[in-house]
Amino acid sequence: MSRVNLLAAALIGPLLLLVVASFVVPLLVTLYTAVGDPEIRESLPGTAAAVRAWDGEGLPPEEAYAAIAAELAAAQEGQAIGALSRRLNFEQPGLRALVLKTARGKESLAAPYKDALIALDARWGSPELWQLIRRGAGGLTPLYLLRSLDLTLTPAGDVARAPKDEAIFVSLFYRTFEISIWVTVLCVLLGYPVAWTLSTLPQRWANLAMALVLIPFWTSILVRTTAWFILLQREGPVNAFLQATRIADAPLTMIFTRFAVYVAMVHVLLPFVILPLYSVMKGIDPVYMRAAASLGAPEWKRFLRVYLPLTMPGVAAGAVMVFMLSVGFYVTPALVGGANDQMVSYFIAFFTNDTINWGMAAALAALLLMMTGILVVAARVILPGFRPGGLKL
Amino acid sequence: MQMDRMKGLAMSALVGIAVLGAGATAARELMIVGFGGPFQDNARKHLFKGFETATGKKVNDDVYNGEMAKIYAMVKAKDVTWDVIMVEAPELARGCEDGIFEKMDWSVVKKSKFIANGTSTCGAGAVLWGVTLFYDSTKIKDGPDTYAKLWDLKAYPGKRSFRSTPKTTLEIALLADGVAPADVYKVLSTPEGVKRAFAKLDQIKPQIVWWKSGTQPVQLVGSGEVAYAVGFTGRIVRANADAGGNKYPLLWKTLLWSVDSWAVVKGSPNAAEGMKMIEWITDAKPLTAMAADYAVSPANAEAAANPMLREKNPGMLSPHAAQGLFIDTDFWVANGADLETKFNAWVAQ
Numbered sequence: 030m031s032r033v034n035l036l037a038a039a040l041i042g043p044l045l046l047l048v049v050a051s052f053v054v055p056l057l058v059t060l061y062t063a064v065g066d067p068e069i070r071e072s073l074p075g076t077a078a079a080v081r082a083w084d085g086e087g088l089p090p091e092e093a094y095a096a097i098a099a100e101l102a103a104a105q106e107g108q109a110i111g112a113l114s115r116r117l118n119f120e121q122p123g124l125r126a127l128v129l130k131t132a133r134g135k136e137s138l139a140a141p142y143k144d145a146l147i148a149l150d151a152r153w154g155s156p157e158l159w160q161l162i163r164r165g166a167g168g169l170t171p172l173y174l175l176r177s178l179d180l181t182l183t184p185a186g187d188v189a190r191a192p193k194d195e196a197i198f199v200s201l202f203y204r205t206f207e208i209s210i211w212v213t214v215l216c217v218l219l220g221y222p223v224a225w226t227l228s229t230l231p232q233r234w235a236n237l238a239m240a241l242v243l244i245p246f247w248t249s250i251l252v253r254t255t256a257w258f259i260l261l262q263r264e265g266p267v268n269a270f271l272q273a274t275r276i277a278d279a280p281l282t283m284i285f286t287r288f289a290v291y292v293a294m295v296h297v298l299l300p301f302v303i304l305p306l307y308s309v310m311k312g313i314d315p316v317y318m319r320a321a322a323s324l325g326a327p328e329w330k331r332f333l334r335v336y337l338p339l340t341m342p343g344v345a346a347g348a349v350m351v352f353m354l355s356v357g358f359y360v361t362p363a364l365v366g367g368a369n370d371q372m373v374s375y376f377i378a379f380f381t382n383d384t385i386n387w388g389m390a391a392a393l394a395a396l397l398l399m400m401t402g403i404l405v406v407a408a409r410v411i412l413p414g415f416r417p418g419g420l421k422l
Numbered sequence: 423m424q425m426d427r428m429k430g431l432a433m434s435a436l437v438g439i440a441v442l443g444a445g446a447t448a449a450r451e452l453m454i455v456g457f458g459g460p461f462q463d464n465a466r467k468h469l470f471k472g473f474e475t476a477t478g479k480k481v482n483d484d485v486y487n488g489e490m491a492k493i494y495a496m497v498k499a500k501d502v503t504w505d506v507i508m509v510e511a512p513e514l515a516r517g518c519e520d521g522i523f524e525k526m527d528w529s530v531v532k533k534s535k536f537i538a539n540g541t542s543t544c545g546a547g548a549v550l551w552g553v554t555l556f557y558d559s560t561k562i563k564d565g566p567d568t569y570a571k572l573w574d575l576k577a578y579p580g581k582r583s584f585r586s587t588p589k590t591t592l593e594i595a596l597l598a599d600g601v602a603p604a605d606v607y608k609v610l611s612t613p614e615g616v617k618r619a620f621a622k623l624d625q626i627k628p629q630i631v632w633w634k635s636g637t638q639p640v641q642l643v644g645s646g647e648v649a650y651a652v653g654f655t656g657r658i659v660r661a662n663a664d665a666g667g668n669k670y671p672l673l674w675k676t677l678l679w680s681v682d683s684w685a686v687v688k689g690s691p692n693a694a695e696g697m698k699m700i701e702w703i704t705d706a707k708p709l710t711a712m713a714a715d716y717a718v719s720p721a722n723a724e725a726a727a728n729p730m731l732r733e734k735n736p737g738m739l740s741p742h743a744a745q746g747l748f749i750d751t752d753f754w755v756a757n758g759a760d761l762e763t764k765f766n767a768w769v770a771q
Contacts, residue, residue, distance in 0.1 A: 107521070108518070108519060108520060108521025109520075109521065110519060111516055111519035111520035111521075112520060115759060118759065118760070119759070122760055125756065126756065194764055194767050194768065195763055195764065195767050196767065197766065197767045197770045197771075200770070201770065262645050262646075262647055263645065263646050263647050264645055264646050264647075284647065285631055363634070367631075367632075368586070368630075368632050368769040368770065369770060369771075371770065376766070379762075379766065381491045382488075382489040382490065382491045382492075383488075383489075383490075383762065384758075384759050384762055384763075385490055385491055385494055385520075386759070387491075
């Protein structure tokens with residue numbers, strides 16, 4: 030390697046390490062959390078070993094029963110039983126009560142543990158429960174990913190549809206992408222004229238107009254979203270205006286609706302389209318438009334055949350950025366949207382904070398990442414102008 | 423040129439030192455975390471600063487919204503930055519099970535001074551809190567005073583607002599459906615009971631606005647966005663004090679209440695100091711001083727029974743607790759996760 034190359038590598042090296050450490054590593058950890066199944070292995074190591082040695086037919090041997098009786102009681106003492114019981118209950122409701130009952134009843138149990146446990150609760154004699162434990166002892170589980178797609182594991186271990194009153198995630202993903210695509214389209218349609226105006230204004234006015242775009246951009250997103258709550262509420266200025274001009278007879282319900290979500294999200298994300306478009310438009314040599322005019326093209330043809338294709342890289346950049354951001358939006362739909370307008374990130378936050386089910390949060394995040402990635406790649410392949418060559422009409 | 427370069431170097435050196443200095447922490451000060459709002463402002467004045475003055479140990483306080491994930495992550499990473507924290511009862515029970523709270527040191531904190539139901543393995547009772555139904559009495563002359571009446575959309579038109587969680591909302595649905603308070607949790611423990619609660623909520627679902635943060639119900643009722651809301655009594659009393667008079671009447675028949683406790687995060691470097699602080703801030707004297715200033719219902723038996731406080735403090739829960747429904751901690755620890763999933767699915771439809 031030449032000296033220049035080595036120097037370049039040395040300069041980039043620390044930054045690369047930083048990116049790997051703060052971006053790639055957490056991403057890999059999240060992906061692992063989505064499929065990881067550590068609770069049984071960590072809280073019940075002896076039981077896990079015993080069931081893995083068992084062949085899976087009928088009921089496991091006495092060692093497994095002895096191990097689980099001892100380890101459940103130990104887990105309760107060691108304050109590890111909560112995570113274990115929540116994990117088991119997540120796969121099959123009712124198991125939390127069983128686990129806690131067994132842990133508390135340790136004193137009354139004596140060898141042979143198989144008979145003692147089955148006498149304590151008949152479920153210990155069901156092969157399906159032990160197969161569930163055996164699956165959990167493996168260390169990896171598809172359960173979180175399946176649940177995120179409205180599927181679930183039956184007690185026998187087969188994949189089945191989740192019950193209707195728990196199946197919300199597929200429609201949630203649809204909703205998230207529907208909102209994001211609409212927001213992207215609206216941002217591009219609204220941002221294009223603004224960027225064009227900015228790029229053609231004389232310098233002094235352009236600076237002022239740019240400030241009008243940048244200053245809201247730099248304002249906290251929470252402040253801007255809350256401002257929309259105040260504007261759109263029943264007794265807010267928008268309703269007051271509509272009633273004063275007799276456009277509406279009664280106050281319209283605008284807040285906590287899908288409409289409010291679109292308005293607030295477009296407002297917040299517009300600068301992400303305006304700024305890249307502006308920089309691309311600024312770079313377009315006006316000589317092209319004059320050349321097209323001199324060759325006899327009317328106004329609309331000049332725009333469609335010359336200007337629009339030249340600005341496509343800017344549109345693509347802005348659209349992709351807006352789409353990526355809106356897919357992950359949490360604050361805005363939570364504050365101005367109704368219960369039917371929440372996006373996937375709301376549930377990721379819910380599983381992270383409220384139920385401490387990091388497996389589900391990671392699974393939803395991993396699926397969201399994958400779906401977004403597929404959509405963007407598909408856009409690059411299908412939509413014209415997103416290819417490196419630009420639009421060819 | 424030379425001078426500019428020197429200046430530049432000196433500036434960057436100063437900035438570097440400042441950054442390093444800010445990052446370096448020697449012995450960390452005690453950090454106590456609560457749910458914020460006017461309660462915390464008053465707690466800071468009477469309890470935290472009081473402890474500081476009495477013992478000379480500096481106390482910092484912070485606010486959180488009940489997100490347990492942060493505490494789980496802290497304990498797991500063994501980098502605990504919060505020492506004492508206020509938690510709701512089910513989170514306390516679950517956290518204790520999961521080993522993220524230290525077991526209460528009853529040799530430091532005197533167990534006998536608390537009310538019944540006021541202590542648990544990992545927590546010492548701080549205050550009672552509750553939610554009641556309320557509405558703006560200047561806009562609505564004759565509002566509903568029970569949950570059964572709240573369901574009458576013809577007699578009481580307008581939107582309703584409930585907390586965006588099954589805890590309290592499902593109980594309210596069953597109470598509205600005519601279940602006796604003593605039987606609410608028995609009914610809710612059965613699948614048919616859960617279906618019954620959701621079916622009852624379906625009756626008024628299009629009129630429901632969900633709130634997440636404690637400030638929202640008062641904001642929503644105040645701005646006219648909703649007509650009736652279920653909100654924290656402390657916030658209602660505060661709103662009454664700000665507005666003057668009895669703008670939002672307290673309907674004690676609709677009370678649902680529970681106990682918030684102080685807990686020490688496991689692995690905190692200031693755990694011993696934290697226990698001493700909990701012992702100080704749960705004493706009758708500072709709590710009485712605080713309750714005289716701000717409507718709280720202390721979990722300290724002596725302060726709760728104080729007749730002067732009961733008179734001064736119309737929002738105190740202890741005299742009305744018998745009328746209301748105690749939110750069953752064990753039920754929610756056992757069934758919380760399941761019912762939260764069902765609730766989210768129901769709300770999203």
